[in-house]
Amino acid sequence: MNAVPASGPALRARGLSKNFGSLAVARNINLELPQGARYALIGPNGAGKTTLINLLTGTLQPAAGQIFIYDQEITALKPDARVKRGLVRTFQINTLFPNLTPLEAVALVICERRGDAPVWWRPLPHYRAAIDQAFDLLSKLMLDNVCHVPTRELAYGQQRLLEIALALATEPRVLLLDEPAAGVPREESGKLFNAISALPSDITVLFIEHDMDIVFRFATRIIVMVAGAILLEGSPEEVANNPQVREVYLGGKQHG
Amino acid sequence: MTDVTAAAGAHGYFQAQARWRWLEIVFWLATLLPFVLTPSYLVLASQIAITALFALALDLILGYAGLISLGHAAFFGFGAYTAGLISKWGWGEPLSGLLLAGIAAALLGYATSFIIVRVSHLALIMITLGLCLLLHEAANRAGWLTGGDDGLQGVTMWRLFGRFEWDLYGYTAYAYSLAVLFVLFLLARRIIHSPFGLTLRGIRENAGRMQAVGAPTRRRLRVIYTISAAVAGVAGGVLAQTTQFVALETLSFQRSAEVLVILVLGGAGRLYGAIIGAVIFLIARDQFSGINPQFWYFWIGLLLVVVVTLLPNGILGGLAQLLAQQRRKKSS
Numbered sequence: 001m002n003a004v005p006a007s008g009p010a011l012r013a014r015g016l017s018k019n020f021g022s023l024a025v026a027r028n029i030n031l032e033l034p035q036g037a038r039y040a041l042i043g044p045n046g047a048g049k050t051t052l053i054n055l056l057t058g059t060l061q062p063a064a065g066q067i068f069i070y071d072q073e074i075t076a077l078k079p080d081a082r083v084k085r086g087l088v089r090t091f092q093i094n095t096l097f098p099n100l101t102p103l104e105a106v107a108l109v110i111c112e113r114r115g116d117a118p119v120w121w122r123p124l125p126h127y128r129a130a131i132d133q134a135f136d137l138l139s140k141l142m143l144d145n146v147c148h149v150p151t152r153e154l155a156y157g158q159q160r161l162l163e164i165a166l167a168l169a170t171e172p173r174v175l176l177l178d179e180p181a182a183g184v185p186r187e188e189s190g191k192l193f194n195a196i197s198a199l200p201s202d203i204t205v206l207f208i209e210h211d212m213d214i215v216f217r218f219a220t221r222i223i224v225m226v227a228g229a230i231l232l233e234g235s236p237e238e239v240a241n242n243p244q245v246r247e248v249y250l251g252g253k254q255h256g
Numbered sequence: 257m258t259d260v261t262a263a264a265g266a267h268g269y270f271q272a273q274a275r276w277r278w279l280e281i282v283f284w285l286a287t288l289l290p291f292v293l294t295p296s297y298l299v300l301a302s303q304i305a306i307t308a309l310f311a312l313a314l315d316l317i318l319g320y321a322g323l324i325s326l327g328h329a330a331f332f333g334f335g336a337y338t339a340g341l342i343s344k345w346g347w348g349e350p351l352s353g354l355l356l357a358g359i360a361a362a363l364l365g366y367a368t369s370f371i372i373v374r375v376s377h378l379a380l381i382m383i384t385l386g387l388c389l390l391l392h393e394a395a396n397r398a399g400w401l402t403g404g405d406d407g408l409q410g411v412t413m414w415r416l417f418g419r420f421e422w423d424l425y426g427y428t429a430y431a432y433s434l435a436v437l438f439v440l441f442l443l444a445r446r447i448i449h450s451p452f453g454l455t456l457r458g459i460r461e462n463a464g465r466m467q468a469v470g471a472p473t474r475r476r477l478r479v480i481y482t483i484s485a486a487v488a489g490v491a492g493g494v495l496a497q498t499t500q501f502v503a504l505e506t507l508s509f510q511r512s513a514e515v516l517v518i519l520v521l522g523g524a525g526r527l528y529g530a531i532i533g534a535v536i537f538l539i540a541r542d543q544f545s546g547i548n549p550q551f552w553y554f555w556i557g558l559l560l561v562v563v564v565t566l567l568p569n570g571i572l573g574g575l576a577q578l579l580a581q582q583r584r585k586k587s588s
Contacts (some may be wrong), residue, residue, distance in 0.1 A: 099464050109469045123450060147266065
């Protein structure tokens with residue numbers, strides 16, 4: 001039953017709803033991300049973008065609705081079980097391991113993925129393949145020269161890259177990036193997104209981003225959220241030319 | 257080419273972490289010195305070994321997994337009473353009795369771990385404290401079983417390996433305590449340098465992120481909590497066997513607090529901190545209480561304030577920092 005089915009959209013949500021008290025933070029949200037898509041999720045502050053990611057990854061439980069990965073329902077699964085099915089996220093605010101080195105952190109995630117993490121009787125140096133993989137991944141994200149520096153001492157931009165490295169180490173099928181370039185200077189955020197667009201084409205990516213240049217450069221489809229609901233989903237041209245979007249989002253408040 | 261050497265550096269990093277350092281070997285050889293240098297202090301030396309083992313148990317959950325407990329004496333005392341009762345009921349063989357004490361404490365640890373992993377911070381401190389008080393009062397009330405306030409009398413141990421008498425000077429007691437400490441230290445060292453040990457440090461650093469990369473954090477915490485309870489139970493068991501008595505105090509809040517103080521003084525999250533802390537604390541108590549028994553907590557209070565203020569990672573953490581600075585100076 002848990003064999004990996006490759007049919008259906010990579011990620012699908014049906015009728016997701018959630019209230020915080022009287023405030024509806026998610027209203028009847030329907031999503032369908034085909035495999036390999038590059039989706040941008042945009043919307044004004046407080047539109048419920050991060051809440052949607054929290055609902056999809058299981059940090060929050062929806063009041064109603066269902067979530068599927070390749071037609072397998074995951075609505076009732078805990079966050080870590082969803083990761084095992086390939087649904088992985090990053091965080092807008094760095095959520096790292098301050099006193100571990102990048103090498104330790106990534107090796108840890110790889111051990112977790114390979115099922116070696118419960119092993120207590122064999123020392124880490126025996127896991128040569130996992131260490132090699134960790135080092136390769138860090139090299140790809142230009143973190144190999146700081147792989148022995150404690151995370152808390154890394155430059156902010158490097159911490160943002162490590163944030164992505166940890167997610168990639170799980171070998172995700174669907175990757176949800178919550179403002180991956182948040183706080184990174186503009187000239188560097190391009191580099192960061194180049195790394196993201198270089199990801200294997202079978203990984204499905206959804207990213208939240210405020211910088212419209214980046215959104216239009218890297219997204220193949222765009223979802224616009226307003227007040228907990230999806231206003232529109234379409235190609236970059238459709239979204240750019242939609243008068244409603246212009247009024248509600250682009251016209252209202254300038255971002256980036 | 258450069259990539260190959262850099263990757264080799266990555267392997268070397270983990271190897272260097274797990275490698276035995278010469279200072280460690282010297283340290284363990286030094287633990288044999290009391291036999292020759294201070295044979296009249298062997299009773300104190302075995303107290304130190306037992307307390308160090310108890311602090312080591314706490315270090316596994318506090319220093320590595322980030323679980324704070326103010327009630328770890330629950331397992332220490334449970335192990336002590338188990339070992340004591342087994343002998344009182346007619347089975348005086350030390351090693352098997354000790355094994356049973358460890359198993360009993362592990363079962364208690366596993367049972368309570370389901371509550372423990374659900375809470376954190378202040379709630380965690382209160383629940384561990386509450387469980388310990390509960391057990392203390394239960395042992396106090398069950399006088400028919402435990403001897404209540406008078407403690408458990410009538411514990412008689414058979415000779416160790418059928419050969420070594422439990423002598424009055426504590427030769428056998430110290431050898432036994434030290435051997436048990438060493439074996440379980442090896443186990444703890446093995447754990448912290450394994451993938452499981454790395455997972456624990458990950459949970460300590462950021463449990464939320466661990467879930468977000470697919471780790472079942474609660475299950476992992478339950479495992480280490482159970483192991484820690486077993487080690488604490490063995491420590492209590494050794495105390496019961498070597499002193500041939502179990503005091504109600506083994507389950508007390510004071511003992512829980514003391515072991516926490518010892519670990520913080522020595523330095524949590526580095527295994528040897530537990531041992532160094534126990535050595536300093538018990539020798540200081542022995543010396544100071546010789547001068548004025550009422551006054552001794554004044555000095556321990558002062559020591560605690562000074563160490564925590566100046567050396568947030570404990571005495572061992574401070575020493576490690578000093579060594580690193582020296583090394584940096586030399587290399588620059």
